[in-house]
Amino acid sequence: MIRRYFSLLVGILALALLIPTVVEACPSCKTIDDPIVQGFKWSILFLMAMPYIVSGLIGGSVFYVYYCTHRAGNRKPPSNVKGV
Amino acid sequence: MNELEHTSYEQAEGESRPISNARLAVLVLLGAEIMFFAGLIGTFLVFRLGSVTWPPPSQADVRLPIGVTGLNTIVLLLSGYTMFQGLRAIRQGRQKELRNWLFATGLLGITFLVVQGSEWIRLVHHGFTLSSGVYGSVFYVLIGCHALHVLVAVLWLLVVFAGAIAGRFSMNRYVSVEVCAIYWAFVVVLWPLLYILVYLI
Numbered sequence: 001m002i003r004r005y006f007s008l009l010v011g012i013l014a015l016a017l018l019i020p021t022v023v024e025a026c027p028s029c030k031t032i033d034d035p036i037v038q039g040f041k042w043s044i045l046f047l048m049a050m051p052y053i054v055s056g057l058i059g060g061s062v063f064y065v066y067y068c069t070h071r072a073g074n075r076k077p078p079s080n081v082k083g084v
Numbered sequence: 085m086n087e088l089e090h091t092s093y094e095q096a097e098g099e100s101r102p103i104s105n106a107r108l109a110v111l112v113l114l115g116a117e118i119m120f121f122a123g124l125i126g127t128f129l130v131f132r133l134g135s136v137t138w139p140p141p142s143q144a145d146v147r148l149p150i151g152v153t154g155l156n157t158i159v160l161l162l163s164g165y166t167m168f169q170g171l172r173a174i175r176q177g178r179q180k181e182l183r184n185w186l187f188a189t190g191l192l193g194i195t196f197l198v199v200q201g202s203e204w205i206r207l208v209h210h211g212f213t214l215s216s217g218v219y220g221s222v223f224y225v226l227i228g229c230h231a232l233h234v235l236v237a238v239l240w241l242l243v244v245f246a247g248a249i250a251g252r253f254s255m256n257r258y259v260s261v262e263v264c265a266i267y268w269a270f271v272v273v274l275w276p277l278l279y280i281l282v283y284l285i
Contacts, residue, residue, distance in 0.1 A: 035133060035134050035135065035136055036130070036134035038133050038134070039129060039130040039131065039132065039133035039134030039135075040130055040134070042129050042133055043126040043127070043129040043130045043133075044126075046122065046125065046126055046129060047122055047123070047126045050118065050119060050122040051119070053118075054115045054118050054119060055115075057111075057115070057118075058111050058112065058115055061103075061111055062103050062108070062111070065103045065107070066103065
């Protein structure tokens, strides 16, 4: 069941990518040549990417610590559990 | 609860967790801080890319102290190095070295703040203030927020330094030093990005 929904989702995304449409990050900006539009566009793209970067950094850090702890095996307790 | 019991309790609690609560908390805090600065940088991008000329014509005579701030950037990067060395020292149980490295880090952090403050005073005397249009607002808010974070980091470092003098840290107990080092690394890594954005571009 999950696989079917996943296939459907991938199919919809692939279909959306096949439809050539010009889109703007700033929907209320009409004139592309205006510098302020470029400012809004890059600002929105930057802010849109940040949550993913932050999530990736936190997730990556947790995974890295977990990986390092388990790579060391159970010979000694993980260093992160000790401290004040 | 003595140290042995304390460590055993934390060890039993922590073995089921991939990361300690203190580390996770500081990472989440930094996530919020990154989003906060992302908002400010996003605002800067709107004004910077939205202007044909930068600085705006009304502020064309303003000259930011690029050279001095560049040297100050090196000071802050050096403080990141000394903080890292302090963390490495306590991981190997060298308490005296930890104190020395923390002292050096604090000194470099205070130097950074003093230089920033003196440059701000000079700019204000030249008539470049927070109300000097978009340019002044963006500059003082963005750089001021970072300076405020450095100030908080220095205060945090002083608390950790007091703990180091009191001998509260050892090679088995250094989480306080570590989370402070993570926060310090954040303010150090963020600064070159802000310097390039605000001073150089």
